[in-house]
Amino acid sequence: MNKENETDVTPSNFIREVVKDDIASNKWEGRVHTRFPPEPNGFLHIGHAKSICLNFGLADEFGGQCNLRFDDTNPTKEEDVYVQSIIEDVKWLGFDWGDKIYYTSDYFAQLYDWAVQLIKADVAYVEDLSADEIREHRGTPTQAGKDSPFRNRSVEENLDLFERMKNGEFADGAKVLRAKIDMASGNLNMRDPVLYRIIKAHHHRTGDTWCIYPMYDFAHGQSDSIETITHSICTLEFEDHRPLYDWIIDTLDVYHPQQIEFARLNLAYTLLSKRKLLQLVEEKHVAGWDDPRMPTISGLRRRGYTPESIRDFCERIGVAKANSTVEMALLEHCLREDLNKRALRLMAVLRPLKVVLVNYPEGQVEELDSPNNPEDPEAGSRKIPFSRELYIEQEDFMEDAPKKFFRLAPGKEVRLKSAYIIKCEEVIKDSSGNITELRCTYDPDSKSGGATAGRKIKGTLHWVSAQHAKSAEVRMYSHLFTKENPADDKESSDLKSALNPESLEILKDCKVEPALAEAQPGDRFQFLRMGYFCADAKNYLSTAPVFNRAVTLRDTWAKIAKKGS
RNA sequence: UGGGGCGUCGUCAAGCGGUUAAGACACAGGUUUUUGAUGCCUGCAUACGGAGGUUCGAAUCCUCCCGCCCCAGCCA
Secondary structure, three states: OOHHHHHOOOOOOHHHHHHHHHHHOOOOOOOOEEEEOOOOOOOOEHHHHHHHHHHHHHHHHOOOEEEEEEOOOOOOOOOHHHHHHHHHHHHHOOOOOOOOOEEHHHHHHHHHHHHHHHHHOOOEEEEOOOHHHHHHHHOEOOEOOOOOOOOOOOHHHHHHHHHHHHOOOOOOOOOEEEEOOOOOOOOHHHOOOEEEEEOOOOEOOOEOOOOEEEOHHHOHHHHHHHOOOOEEEEEHHHHHHHHHHHHHHHHHOOOOOEEEEEOOEEEOOOOOOHHHHHHHHHOOOOOOOOOOOOOEHHHHHHHOOOHHHHHHHHHHHOOOOOOEEEOHHHHHHHHHHHHHHHOEEEOEEOOEEEEEEOOOOOOOOEEEEEEOOOOOHHHOEEEEEEOOEEEEEHHHEOOOOOOOOOOEOOOOEEEEOOOOEEEEEEEEEOOOOOEEEEEEEEEHHHOOOOOOOOOOOOOEEOEEEOOOOEEEEEEEEOOOEOOOOHHHOOOOOOHHHHEOOOOEEEEEEEEEOHHHHHOOOOOEEEEOOOEEEEEOOOOOEOOEOEEEEEEOOOOHHHHHHHHHO
């Protein structure tokens, strides 16, 4: 590859190539029209974000349009709370669907008419067999199925029966409408698939208007057709449904979108299945769909993820047809990279250890200047109070420190960020030998920013003035599961066994600098040397601040320490 | 013994008959640093599931084999 071509660094993917080719060949008169079609039966997760970024991204990139469409064909599982959460999440991710939201339920009348059309063409029939009997007749992957005894009802009888189904004359499950295709097909989806079933349930939008509802397979392709979608992008498991959609659309002789399948996202150490996430919520293994440990959009948002970082992640993972599992490290990297540029640095001591500066005047308070973000000069600086009694992090002191530990230890010196160099003179312990306090001296000549501050000290610690500090609760999150692929556990429904008992550690007595009591819920910060944190959107109060750890900082010392032990 | 897919570095993933087989994350080393952070530099697939074949030339084409995933909901 030569220099001129190196400017094109955006990784492409096969779907983008298809779209480009179609534009070049004028296949759709240059149009690009995609759609994101979630079922409102749960909250969106990072896997949906991949699809959202793909569909909306393609439309944006090629000047097209992407519809947000709710695939609401099953009233027993769908709820309005889910549609609201989905709308919020897609919007938060930064995408725009124009002024109209689409619903498959808006097409129920048209879908019904199309079913009638198929009956009239003698390629659909009303089935009286029970669900079990239908299954028995279906055969197996290696054995052809058997025709239903009701397969050859007359068009007139089918028309009559189907209308009576619609009118509510039959009980749930008593009859279904089936397509008449091929009971011997190698593709199970073509063995006379069910098109309509009777469900006398309240629909979140159509209420009690209908007592028959189209199956997904009889709604999805036509919905795309109605909306003149050009590229119907979906996941791999629908690949063998494509012949059925093609059959329906061609039999109906309507606009025929092009379906393209890609591999859904898998993320290590978590689950990306709405069914299983619902189970986590219902069994109370997490605090809700938006628990910061959840891989849901709302969980990630509450955890402190930015829309930008999620979009970046979706761009980086690529789009292909090979099943794969992406490492959590990539997602975390995307967040760190984003927040490194924008998050204000503040100091928070999570596990406080008191330090008394014996040679610092009692009652004296200095206002020291500290940069808000070394990556962004525009962010300016702030004043932080310094006094005789401070808190430092417990893990920043070791009584018997190894040579490579360049933090505080008896007789050793360390720099306090934006303040002075201090030296540990004495370790105070309680009767059971726990370290309760450190007596230190400070070097008045080492004041940060001063003329004589140049003395080099290997370690720099974050700290907070005891009398000025605010107390806060900090929730330390890590991955929800101990297994890289918790779904591997065959059909065993006990997600419990794979759960990480340490996915949440609550720190109640953290000491944070005063400015952190004036945050807004949802604000994100870097707690110097500790990681990126987010003021909890639900529980944060300035009188009782609560922060969530979004992601740790890279920690080279932790690696060294681990190697050494 | 059915149908549909997929196999390129630890993890993703470009590659579309002629490339020293991109890039990112991870990892390792060095360097800057009042965050052991960030930044910067360096290293990291003689090799593309395997075996044959076509070709002057194959990760890319053909054949066979192996492995993995999906499909038997009146779920989507």
